Amino acid sequence: xxxxxxxxxxxxxxxxQAKAQQFARVKTVWLEIGALSGVEPEAMHFSFEVVMQGSLxxxxxxxxxxxxxxxxxxxxxxEVLVQQLYDECPHCGSHQLQIVGGDQMRIKELEVE
Amino acid sequence: MCGVCxxxxxxxxxHDELHDHEHAHDHNHDHGHQHHHEHTAEHSHAPGLxxxxxxxxxxxxxxxxxxxxxxxxxYFSERGMLALNLVSSPxxxxxxxxxxxxxxxxxxxxxxxxxxxxxxxxxxxxxxxxGVPALQINTGKGCHLDAHRVGHGLESxxxxxxxxxxxxxxxxxxxxxxxxxxxxxxVVILSVTEGEDKPxxxxxxxxxxxxxILNKTDLLxxxxxxxxxxxxxxxxxxxxxxxxxxSAKTGEGMENWLTWLKVELELQQIAYT
Numbered sequence: 335x336x337x338x339x340x341x342x343x344x345x346x347x348x349x350x351q352a353k354a355q356q357f358a359r360v361k362t363v364w365l366e367i368g369a370l371s372g373v374e375p376e377a378m379h380f381s382f383e384v385v386m387q388g389s390l391x392x393x394x395x396x397x398x399x400x401x402x403x404x405x406x407x408x409x410x411x412x413e414v415l416v417q418q419l420y421d422e423c424p425h426c427g428s429h430q431l432q433i434v435g436g437d438q439m440r441i442k443e444l445e446v447e
Numbered sequence: 448m449c450g451v452c453x454x455x456x457x458x459x460x461x462h463d464e465l466h467d468h469e470h471a472h473d474h475n476h477d478h479g480h481q482h483h484h485e486h487t488a489e490h491s492h493a494p495g496l497x498x499x500x501x502x503x504x505x506x507x508x509x510x511x512x513x514x515x516x517x518x519x520x521x522y523f524s525e526r527g528m529l530a531l532n533l534v535s536s537p538x539x540x541x542x543x544x545x546x547x548x549x550x551x552x553x554x555x556x557x558x559x560x561x562x563x564x565x566x567x568x569x570x571x572x573x574x575x576x577x578g579v580p581a582l583q584i585n586t587g588k589g590c591h592l593d594a595h596r597v598g599h600g601l602e603s604x605x606x607x608x609x610x611x612x613x614x615x616x617x618x619x620x621x622x623x624x625x626x627x628x629x630x631x632x633x634v635v636i637l638s639v640t641e642g643e644d645k646p647x648x649x650x651x652x653x654x655x656x657x658x659x660i661l662n663k664t665d666l667l668x669x670x671x672x673x674x675x676x677x678x679x680x681x682x683x684x685x686x687x688x689x690x691x692x693x694s695a696k697t698g699e700g701m702e703n704w705l706t707w708l709k710v711e712l713e714l715q716q717i718a719y720t
Binding site for chain 1: 498499500501502503504505506507508509510511512588589590591593621622624625626646647650651653654680682683684685686
C-alpha cells in the first residue's frame with residue numbers, strides 16, 4: 335500500500351500550497367497517474383479518503399487522470415502504446431522498449447476555496 | 448512521522464534547509480515537463496457567486512522523496528561510497544546473502560548495512576554478529592524505506608569514505624520500486640523457491656533493478672524452477688538487467704557477486720577522485 339505514502343505526500347503538497355496560495359479548503363484534487371507508475375487507482379481512492387481525514391481536503395473529491403503507457407522501440411524506432419512493462423513491440427515483437435511516458439504520478443490541479 | 452528521529456514529516460530540519468530547491472532527477476523524465484511554477488489560474492466564475500478557484504500545481508507526488516534521494520546520492524558520491532538497495536519478496540534469502548557477503552569481504556572493505564523491516568531488529572542483529580555496523584529502521588505501518596529515513600540513517604552511521612553500504616529494504620516486490628533512496632543500483636533477489644514468473648507478476652521492481660540475483664541455486668535439483676525462463680521474463684521486463692546465479696548457503700557463484708561489488712565500488716571511487 336505505497337498509495338498511502340503517496341497520499342501523504344499529496345497532502346503535504348496541498349498544505350504547502352494552501353499557505354502559498356491562500357486557500358482554506360480543497361474541493362477537488364486532480365492527479366495524473368501513468369498506467370506504468372505502479373499505482374492502483376482504486377487503492378489511491380481508498381487511501382486518499384483515509385489520509386485526508388481531518389485535513390483541509392477532508393471532503394475533497396479525487397479525480398484521477400489516467401495516462402497511457404508509451405514506449406520507444408529501439409529496433410524499429412517507433413513509439414508504441416504499452417499496457418504492461420513486459421509488453422512487446424506490436425510491430426516487430428521486440429522487448430527492447432524504452433518507456434517514454436505513462437510512468438508519472440503528478441498532482442496536477444486543485445479546485446479550492 | 449520519521450522512525451529515526453521522530454521529526455514530523457512536514458517539519459523543517461537539516462535536509463530541508465540544505466535542499467529547499469528542485470533538482471533534475473536521475474529517473475526518466477524524458478517526456479517530462481518538469482516545471483515547478485505555481486500559478487493560480489482563475490477560471491471563469493461569476494463574481495460574487497462562489498470563491499472557488501483553480502490552482503495549478505504540476506508537481507511530482509514523489510518530488511520530496513526525490514530531493515532527499517538526491518541529497519543521499521550526493522553524500523555517497525562525495526565520499527566515494529557504493530550504496531545498493533536490496534529488494535525482494537520476504538524469504539528470498541537477502542539477510543543470508545548479506546551475512547555471507549560480509550564475512551567474505553569485511554577484512555578488505557569497510558561495510559555497513561541499513562536494515563528496513565516493519566518490526567523487530569532480528570535482521571540487524573544477524574548483521575551485527577558479523578562485526579559490521581547495522582542500523583535498523585522499522586517502518587511500522589509503512590511498506591518501504593524512503594529517502595528521508597535513509598538520510599537520517601546515514602547521519603547516525605557516519606561511515607568512512609569508500610564504504611560499501613547495503614540497504615536491505617522491506618521484503619516487498621511492489622512498493623519499494625517507486626522510492627528512490629539515492630542508491631547506485633537496485634539489486635533484486637529472486638530465490639528459486641519462488642515462481643519463475645515473478646518478474647512478469649511484479650514487473651515494476653524488475654524494471655527498476657539493474658541486477659537480478661537468482662539465489663538458492665543449491666535447491667534447483669529438488670524443484671521444477673526453470674531458471675532460463677525466469678531470466679527471459681526478467682529481460683522481457685528490463686532488457687538491460689544483468690543476472691547472477693548463486694547460492695549464498697553453499698557459496699556456489701558467490702565469487703561473481705563479490706567481483707561485481709568490488710568493480711562497482713571501484714567505479715564509484717573513479718568518479719570520486
